[in-house]
Amino acid sequence: MIKQISLLFSILFISTNAIGQDYCNLVVRGKVVHEENNEPIMGAYIWLLESETGAVTDNQGNFRIQKICPGEHTIRVQYLGHREFVEKLNIKSNTNLTIRMLAKDVQLEGVDIHGHEDALLTTNTISGIYGEELRNSRGQNLGETLRKIPGVTTFSSGSSIQKPVIHGLHSNRILILNNGVRLEGQQWGADHAPEIDPFVAREISVVKGAETVRFGPDAMGGVILVNPAPLPVKGGQSGEVDLIGFSNGRGINGSVGILGGSHKVKGLGYWIQGSSKIAGNLQTPDYMLDNTGVRELNFSGALGFSNSRLGTEAYFSHFQASIGILTDSHTGNLSDLESIIENSRPFRNPEFTYAIQNPQLRVDHQLLKLKGHYHLAKGAKLNLQYAFQRNHRQEFDRRRGERNDRPALDLVLFTNTLDFSYNHQTRKNWNGSIGVQLIQQANSNIPGTGVIPLIPNYDMLNVGVFAIEKFTSGPLEIEGGLRYDFRHIEAARINRGGILQQDRFNFNNFTAFLGAMYAISRNITFNTNLGTAWRPPSINEQFSQGLHHGLAAIEIGNPDFVSEQSLKWMNTLSYSHSKLNVEFTGYANIINNYIYLNPTEDRFVSLRGTFNVFEYLQTDAFFMGGDLSAILTISSNWELFSRGSVVRAENTKENSFLPFIPSDRLETGLSYNFLTGISKNKSRISLSNLAVAQQTREPDFDLAPAPPAYMLWNLGIQTSFKMGEDKLNIGLQVTNLFNETYKDYMNRFRYFSHELGRNIFLKLNYEF
Known part of the structure; x- marks a missing residue:
């Protein structure tokens, strides 16, 4: 490894000197x-x-x-x-x-498409998944797809629920933009996966640095952008049909999408898409996981118009899911709980079924976006966007002697956002933007659950103003920004003493960043970014006071928490050549008043079962690490790739380690591209190995020791066939090829069960 790094820096040194001699x-x-x-x-x-x-x-x-x-x-x-x-x-x-x-009228085989979603221009490091790589990942949820990017892992609750982790941070520290709209759901829990249908995406990008100046406090740990295909502005129609079957869970996943433009009204475009998914009980290499089925039914559509001056778009999406929670995570008494943790796997051996019983989650999410932009002289532009979201989340417990059709947690969250910005760009050295953002939220507990709500009713108002400016001169780009946010929260709940408790909180802060990108040579680019960020405590961190059914755990919050404040410095060195592409990112992140969920030695025993107790705590933390990705083209057929990440996190107040920090990982693969058949269709076969180290940097107490290191092999085969003007893509993928038995440290259910065994995907994609 040291020799490889030395060789890389030798290449960089030679290239840098060569450019100076010209x-x-x-x-x-x-x-x-x-x-x-x-x-x-x-x-x-x-x-x-x-x-x-x-x-x-x-x-x-x-x-x-x-x-x-x-x-x-x-x-x-x-x-x-x-x-x-x-x-x-x-x-x-x-x-x-x-x-x-300027566009001209020509006859095209496909649809002429003009994008309306501005590209995110930032000196922070951006990694993306699109094209063939994104198509090959279909059938997986958003978290699984994003694990292809170095530095991005997942925080799981069982095998069906995964949320992204960027450089060790997750949940309310990661902002997800769905078609330019900040996704607002009940994202505070580890069992609350993003309410996004991955089939919507034409491109998924990850910004690894803090982007609080552009987007607000929730972008403290990074940003994930899920962008659909841009709307056409000319007449024509195209589309895709996906059909995916997978063996583990005996599931099927399908999607249909149509993209088109009007022949009669120039500039009018539309797209419509729908998908569905069904799966039954999942399986480890040795046993079935009871009550782990999934149901999804999703729909989205957009209509837009644009000309040389004006652009408008209306977008709507509906996401609906029912997810079973592992039955064995809800135990009846203290002895059962201790026994299953000690046994490290369930005692029962259930049969396969598609039925979803309690405990389970049901999520229903609607999003409506109305957007317009107007072009002024000299490349300036005005942007206005309004979005409305409704998130309905229900969690069902196994009630003993009671009706099981009544949810134990029933939350409805309404969110309104309004964004206004002015962008300017010229042929000179400066471009930038100023803007205002308003966010209003109202969260309500629907009566009739029969239990004290885990999360209180609350109203939130956030007002933010920002300015960003970029200077470009030859190979150098320098960018800086400043933002101010004010957040007001009013919360009301019945505490465990049966008394109505009402609280009001005001949080405010400035954030700023300064970044630069410099092209050292034609092949070498260096990015650096230094930024401050902040995040007020989320409502669950302040007020959680009971059973979180999706995690089968008692969670206790603290209303006295203060805002997190961080300073992150990130540097990226990229080398790009026809044969070799290498990117290395290193970062250091100081977070004062860091809030985390900590396992305790306490147990909570009630008529509804026995559960582990987790407590939210606040401390000072230091994160540091690095990401590395490399692609080597050996020949016209052979390609070698490698990607890995390392995260180190420390509780600096107590000189100890923090819980739920990703362990070191490295994935290496080899692929072969070849041509088959008379029509010379492109085909590809790849074999990869994922090695994950044991997390030896554990906190002082955990319910069970960190699981041992593991190694997985994955296989992929893709080919395509021309069918007139249409195209059929066929893929076969096998994850956990050798059916290894293992546990992942970042899975909250590792106390009760193992990870999935072998899973075989057959994927059909028809483009027309």
Whole structure:
């Protein structure tokens, strides 16, 4: 490993010195956008004719051409369906351009698509999943999909519920944007998976650094952007049908999506999509997991119109899920609880069934977005977006001697958000934005549960104002921002003494960041970002006072908590070559007043069962770690990849370790690409190994010791067939190929059971 790192830095040193010895070292940087709506164009070709050098724009429309000699140059930009752009340049120094391309009427095989969702331009590190890689991950939930990105893991409650973890942080510290809308559900629990249908996504991106200046306190640990396909602005129609079967749970998952544009009304586009999923009891290598079935039924759609000045969009999504909770996690008495933890697996051996019994979760989430933008002169733009969300969450307990059709937790959360911003961009060195964000929430407990609510009724109002500015000069980008937030919360609950308790809280803070990106050479880029962040305590951390059914645990909060405050420094070094791509990210994060859920030695015994007690605590913490990803193209057929991450977290007040911190992991794989058949269809086979170390940095007390290290093998085979103008993609994937028995430290149910055994996926994707 040390030799490999030394070799990498030798390559970087040689490349850096080589660039300094070249006399023609000027840089032309810029952005290519649509003339009619100023949205970025990905895949445009840029040529400097005299120097015979060029570039292709990335997914944010950006390009960079280096090693340019001073003098007269002709720049030519080409993009399918658009008029060619040609302009004379007199390059005397590093030059920055914004190039706007005008669409022309041409006959295309597919649908001409213009995006309306602005790319997130940030000096923070962004990693994405899209294209073939995203299609191959379909059939998995959002958390499983994101584990393909180094530095991103999951926090689980059983095998069906997973939520993303970025650099050791999760839940209310991670903001998820669903089509540009901050997802607002009951996301405070480890058993509260994001209410997003992964089939909606055309691209999923992860920002690993704090983005509280852009998005507010909930972006303290990072941002996940789930973006659907942009709406077409020309006539035509395309679509996809997915059908996925998987062996573990004997499940089936399907989706249909249609994307189109109007022939009669230029600029009018739409898309509609629906999906469904059903699975029964899951299985470890040695036994069945009782009551672990899943049901999902989802729908989404959008309608939009745009021209050279105005863009509008209406979006609606509905997510509905029923999830069984492992029966053996709810024990009847203290002896049973202690016995199952000591046994480390359930005592019962149930039969397979699709039926979902209590305990179970039911979630129903609706999202409505109305968005508009208006283009002003010189590339400026006004943005206005309103979103409404309704999240209904029910948790059902196994009631002894009572009606089981009555939920023990019944919460409805209403959220209204209003975002207004002004963006400016010019052909000069500066661009940026200023904005205002309003968030209003109301959470209600529906009466009739028969138990004291775990979470109180509350109302929340958050007001934030921000300003971000970026300076670009040749290979250098410098970006800075400042934000102020004010949050007011009113909460009311009946405490365990039967007394009405009402509380009011005001939280406010400034956040700021300063970041830079520098292209050391054509192949090497360095990013650095230093930012402050803050997060007020969430309602569960303040007021939890009972049984959390989804986790089969008693949780105790503290209303005296103060806001978390952090300072994170993150650096990323990227090397990109035709044969080798390497990216390394290192970070350090100081978090004062860090709030965490800590297991205790107490047990709670009642007529409803016996449960472990967890308590929310507050301390000072220090996080540090690194992510590494590398792809080596050995030949036109063979490709080797590796990705890994390391996280270290310490309770600095007590000089001890924090609970539920991901352990070290490294995934390495080899793939072979080949052509088959008369039509030379592209096919691929890959084999990968995931090695996860034992978490030896445990807190002073845990209900059970951290599980041992484990190693899993995964296999994937993909191929495609042309069917006229349509295309059929077929995939076969096997996870846990050798059916290894293991436990993961980040699974809250590791006290009661093992992880899943072998799972075989058969995937059919039809594009038309």
